[in-house]
Amino acid sequence: MTVTLADVAAHARVSPATVSRVLNGNYPVAAATRERVLRAVSELDYVVNGPASALAAATSDLVGILVNDIADPFFGIMAGAAQAHLNTPSDASAPIRTNAERLAVVCNTGGSPARELTYLTLLQRQRAAAVILTGGAIEDAEHSAAVAAKLARLAEAGTRIVLCGRPALGGAEFVHATLSFDNRAGARRLTGHLLSLGHRRIGYVAGPAERTTTRHRLEGHREALAAAGAADDPALVLHGSYDRASGRAAAARLLSAAPDLTAIVAANDTIALGVCAEARERGLRIPEDLSVAGFDDLPSATDAVPALTTVRLPLYEAGARAGALAAGAGAAGHVEVVPAELVVRGSTGVVRAG
Amino acid sequence: MTVTLADVAAHARVSPATVSRVLNGNYPVAAATRERVLRAVSELDYVVNGPASALAAATSDLVGILVNDIADPFFGIMAGAAQAHLNTPSDASAPIRTNAERLAVVCNTGGSPARELTYLTLLQRQRAAAVILTGGAIEDAEHSAAVAAKLARLAEAGTRIVLCGRPALGGAEFVHATLSFDNRAGARRLTGHLLSLGHRRIGYVAGPAERTTTRHRLEGHREALAAAGAADDPALVLHGSYDRASGRAAAARLLSAAPDLTAIVAANDTIALGVCAEARERGLRIPEDLSVAGFDDLPSATDAVPALTTVRLPLYEAGARAGALAAGAGAAGHVEVVPAELVVRGSTGVVRAG
DNA sequence: TACCCTGTAGAAAGCGCTTTCTATGCACTG
DNA sequence: CAGTGCATAGAAAGCGCTTTCTACAGGGTA
Numbered sequence: 001m002t003v004t005l006a007d008v009a010a011h012a013r014v015s016p017a018t019v020s021r022v023l024n025g026n027y028p029v030a031a032a033t034r035e036r037v038l039r040a041v042s043e044l045d046y047v048v049n050g051p052a053s054a055l056a057a058a059t060s061d062l063v064g065i066l067v068n069d070i071a072d073p074f075f076g077i078m079a080g081a082a083q084a085h086l087n088t089p090s091d092a093s094a095p096i097r098t099n100a101e102r103l104a105v106v107c108n109t110g111g112s113p114a115r116e117l118t119y120l121t122l123l124q125r126q127r128a129a130a131v132i133l134t135g136g137a138i139e140d141a142e143h144s145a146a147v148a149a150k151l152a153r154l155a156e157a158g159t160r161i162v163l164c165g166r167p168a169l170g171g172a173e174f175v176h177a178t179l180s181f182d183n184r185a186g187a188r189r190l191t192g193h194l195l196s197l198g199h200r201r202i203g204y205v206a207g208p209a210e211r212t213t214t215r216h217r218l219e220g221h222r223e224a225l226a227a228a229g230a231a232d233d234p235a236l237v238l239h240g241s242y243d244r245a246s247g248r249a250a251a252a253r254l255l256s257a258a259p260d261l262t263a264i265v266a267a268n269d270t271i272a273l274g275v276c277a278e279a280r281e282r283g284l285r286i287p288e289d290l291s292v293a294g295f296d297d298l299p300s301a302t303d304a305v306p307a308l309t310t311v312r313l314p315l316y317e318a319g320a321r322a323g324a325l326a327a328g329a330g331a332a333g334h335v336e337v338v339p340a341e342l343v344v345r346g347s348t349g350v351v352r353a354g
Numbered sequence: 355m356t357v358t359l360a361d362v363a364a365h366a367r368v369s370p371a372t373v374s375r376v377l378n379g380n381y382p383v384a385a386a387t388r389e390r391v392l393r394a395v396s397e398l399d400y401v402v403n404g405p406a407s408a409l410a411a412a413t414s415d416l417v418g419i420l421v422n423d424i425a426d427p428f429f430g431i432m433a434g435a436a437q438a439h440l441n442t443p444s445d446a447s448a449p450i451r452t453n454a455e456r457l458a459v460v461c462n463t464g465g466s467p468a469r470e471l472t473y474l475t476l477l478q479r480q481r482a483a484a485v486i487l488t489g490g491a492i493e494d495a496e497h498s499a500a501v502a503a504k505l506a507r508l509a510e511a512g513t514r515i516v517l518c519g520r521p522a523l524g525g526a527e528f529v530h531a532t533l534s535f536d537n538r539a540g541a542r543r544l545t546g547h548l549l550s551l552g553h554r555r556i557g558y559v560a561g562p563a564e565r566t567t568t569r570h571r572l573e574g575h576r577e578a579l580a581a582a583g584a585a586d587d588p589a590l591v592l593h594g595s596y597d598r599a600s601g602r603a604a605a606a607r608l609l610s611a612a613p614d615l616t617a618i619v620a621a622n623d624t625i626a627l628g629v630c631a632e633a634r635e636r637g638l639r640i641p642e643d644l645s646v647a648g649f650d651d652l653p654s655a656t657d658a659v660p661a662l663t664t665v666r667l668p669l670y671e672a673g674a675r676a677g678a679l680a681a682g683a684g685a686a687g688h689v690e691v692v693p694a695e696l697v698v699r700g701s702t703g704v705v706r707a708g
Numbered sequence: 709t710a711c712c713c714t715g716t717a718g719a720a721a722g723c724g725c726t727t728t729c730t731a732t733g734c735a736c737t738g
Numbered sequence: 739c740a741g742t743g744c745a746t747a748g749a750a751a752g753c754g755c756t757t758t759c760t761a762c763a764g765g766g767t768a
Contacts, residue, residue, distance in 0.1 A: 051405040069434075080425055080462050083424075123457070372747060411726055719758105732746085
């Protein structure tokens with residue numbers, strides 16, 4: 001039914017071994033022979049049997065990218081960049097297999113710890129070449145331990161582990177590379193910026209409490225307040241999910257409870273957009289009546305009116321780098337902190353007199 | 355090094371065949387034996403070797419979901435829904451493999467024809483159980499033929515092909531199921547709504563010219579104009595990409611060239627948001643001075659201020675259904691047109707007097 | 709001329725599973 | 739008590755590749 005390597009060998013009048021060698025290009029084959037084999041491959045329209053080759057070679061070309069929410073551009077950008085750097089289309093149709101021919105796939109955990117583990121098992125089953133974990137981790141001792149154990153087993157079986165935008169796993173030498181975002185410093189700078197504009201009553205719309213990203217950003221915010229000697233009123237901090245609706249709802253509660261707020265910092269741009277929507281609804285001008293700031297610098301931050309002051313995270317670059325690392329670049333054990341840069345735009349301004 | 359099925363068999367003092375049967379649950383095994391095997395599995399922390407099992411059984415549990423742009427919620431929602439319905443976490447940790455244990459992965463083509471083909475080859479190589487193609491197709495005879503040929507070969511090898519939000523492939527009986535969006539009717543209704551509000555000078559910001567989705571929506575728009583006997587001025591139609599920046603730029607051109615416009619229809623919600631931004635920038639009130647409408651009914655359409663009048667596409671439901679179909683549900687050759695429903699919100703209003 | 713090295717290709721042994729075919733025990737039935 | 743059938747488990751033959759080991763030319767070198 002389907003064409004096998006043996007068929008190609010017969011067609012080219014060589015042994016299966018030779019065909020394999022031509023296809024993998026890891027052994028000298030005479031030019032004339034190679035030529036004959038390649039012709040047979042294209043004439044028969046042969047496609048390697050992945051499972052068979054993975055079994056025999058004990059390696060696979062599958063790379064899994066785990067994301068929390070596939071519908072969120074934050075993850076989409078990173079995943080897309082990683083994918084682009086893991087797989088180069090130009091080589092795709094060629095019969096010779098190259099390093100660029102990896103099947104990079106994204107797995108959507110939806111933020112569920114159980115699904116995260118499921119996908120890890122599924123990838124382990126496929127003997128994946130690498131796994132990239134993106135975004136904040138869940139802060140639950142049991143789950144963290146389970147993930148760490150799973151990753152250790154994966155690494156043991158030869159799977160490269162790369163963390164992208166995730167805090168480093170303490171003492172986990174099986175992690176090939178870690179790119180963690182400097183969320184804390186970014187948040188500190190952002191709130192520092194607001195303080196320097198004269199704001200003192202600043203609301204904060206945080207993400208889900210159990211995520212590391214949420215905690216780090218909030219801590220940075222608090223550190224900035226403390227450094228400036230500003231009051232840190234717990235009532236001005238509200239937790240929610242990382243989406244627009246949550247931002248809008250939180251803004252509504254914040255603005256009702258504390259009408260004296262002059263600024264609201266959101267844990268990410270999407271939340272910030274929700275905050276802006278609520279402010280507009282209440283007739284508050286941005287930034288004259290209320291300054292609003294986000295985090296991540298997603299495309300929508302630039303497009304908003306007014307454009308959002310935010311903290312730029314080089315998501316594309318980080319994703320691309322994670323892809324390269326997953327492909328084997330860099331020395332094992334590499335840990336890198338990706339800087340978070342303050343980007344001041346129109347949504348923040350000096351606090352209004354009085 | 356890694357635990358194999360033979361190790362489990364030895365540990366449980368049974369034959370490898372028995373272990374395989376317990377794990378696959380497709381053959382009667384005495385309760386006591388099964389019990390012993392399962393204990394061995396968990397004691398040794400055994401994980402099936404996917405490639406080996408795929409090779410032996412000539413099937414795999416890989417399902418590929420091809421999307422045009424992973425950073426676009428339009429695709430993210432469909433892909434997430436499909437993924438959720440292809441893989442149930444509750445069964446994941448259990449040693450017994452169930453139907454729900456598929457590795458559903460999304461592949462980002464980035465709209466590139468070459469990458470689309472690449473991914474198809476990669477999935478063919480893995481002997482994927484199913485492939486879901488989402489979103490509009492590219493209208494290029496050569497590429498369409500290449501894709502159709504590829505799909506035919508995949509189907510021949512046992513891969514189920516499902517189209518989601520894609521026009522049916524003419525005469526392609528190898529497609530397991532097709533869910534196509536009724537873009538034309540949706541667009542017709544949307545423009546009809548605007549016409550009924552008295553609008554006659556309506557701008558249209560279309561997507562990339564070479565995509566089926568773009569063409570169908572534009573055709574629906576024109577059909578509505580024709581049906582109402584309204585003029586169809588080609589100068590009022592601008593093509594661009596499906597993103598916010600493109601919408602904003604197009605709106606700028608449209609509003610400058612034709613200040614008498616009373617409404618702008620965008621090919622999707624993201625473009626519409628860009629149009630709104632530009633209108634706001636120019637001091638035009640929505641909908642008093644300008645009505646704006648989108649398409650898709652993404653979450654951001656609801657959250658916009660004012661909320662966007664749009665055409666609702668049941669993306670989640672369609673994605674979920676595509677997942678089920680890819681999992682084997684439904685009879686082969688199933689073709690279904692997913693209705694597109696007009697959703698009137700605040701961004702459209704009666705044309706202003708004078 | 710004898711020898712060895714280098715370049716190239718084939719033979720064959722798995723990789724870790726699944727599955728058919730076969731074997732065994734045991735409970736029935738007549 | 740022999741005969742039949744069912745329930746359960748093992749043996750073994752692959753699935754389609756990769757890769758080590760081996761083989762054989764032909765061309766230097768001594």
